[in-house]
Amino acid sequence: MSISADTLRGHTDTILLTQLLHGDHYGYEINKRIQTQTGGKYGFKEATLYTAFKRLENAGLITSYWGEDGPGARRRYYSITDEGRRRQAENCQEWLETKALLDALIASEEE
Amino acid sequence: MSISADTLRGHTDTILLTQLLHGDHYGYEINKRIQTQTGGKYGFKEATLYTAFKRLENAGLITSYWGEDGPGARRRYYSITDEGRRRQAENCQEWLETKALLDALIASEEE
């Protein structure tokens, strides 16, 4: 993974919430999707992933349930709550501000 | 400060190095400059600021010296090293990648 995690720290929750916007998914799947979407440049470590899910659930931003019988039986699916959607939108907005801010502060800076 | 520090965590060093690209400055001054540049939206807490300087100095990315006597309180000036410049450029590049990555992951995501 070529991007250091510290640069993305604080965005974990937003990334995960975003993945759940359009339907329920399970952890391993989500991580694979992220890796695909970033061309293999980024993915969560397992510990990071599952502690994040726990954090989000404790905060009431997602709920979870075990999959039905079959090959999905040992998969824990996550579902975003209304509050989760609200939070995702907020964080999305904050990302725009953060981007502007950092662009201003890190720019090659001619001045 | 309207932007949460966690969203910027990991960028502190880059921000500080950037401030030193065009000359030596002291901590308090740098922080004021950042607050000005961000329209008051962001600034470092003192503990964060000075521990960051210490970290950068230990890493050989900056050096420091006490300012000459004169008006005002005693000031410790910081100077960026060659390695610091190299690192700043690297981090700058990484920021571009991070931005693209997060834009892809956090986007409203139609698909």
Added chain:
DNA sequence: CGAGTTACTTCATCTGTCAATGTATTTCTT
């Protein structure tokens, strides 16, 4: 059957942030 993949879980540790506290000088206000 055995190796590799899928899938989740927990724990100890590391690092960066920050509240709190302290020191000391200078400048502004009245």
Added chain:
DNA sequence: AAGAAATACATTGACAGATGAAGTAACTCG
């Protein structure tokens, strides 16, 4: 001139997120 506020730096303990490591267990494919 006294007192308040700003300037300027420093340290400490606590906390939160990320991670390495280790573990468990079922499925899949040759």
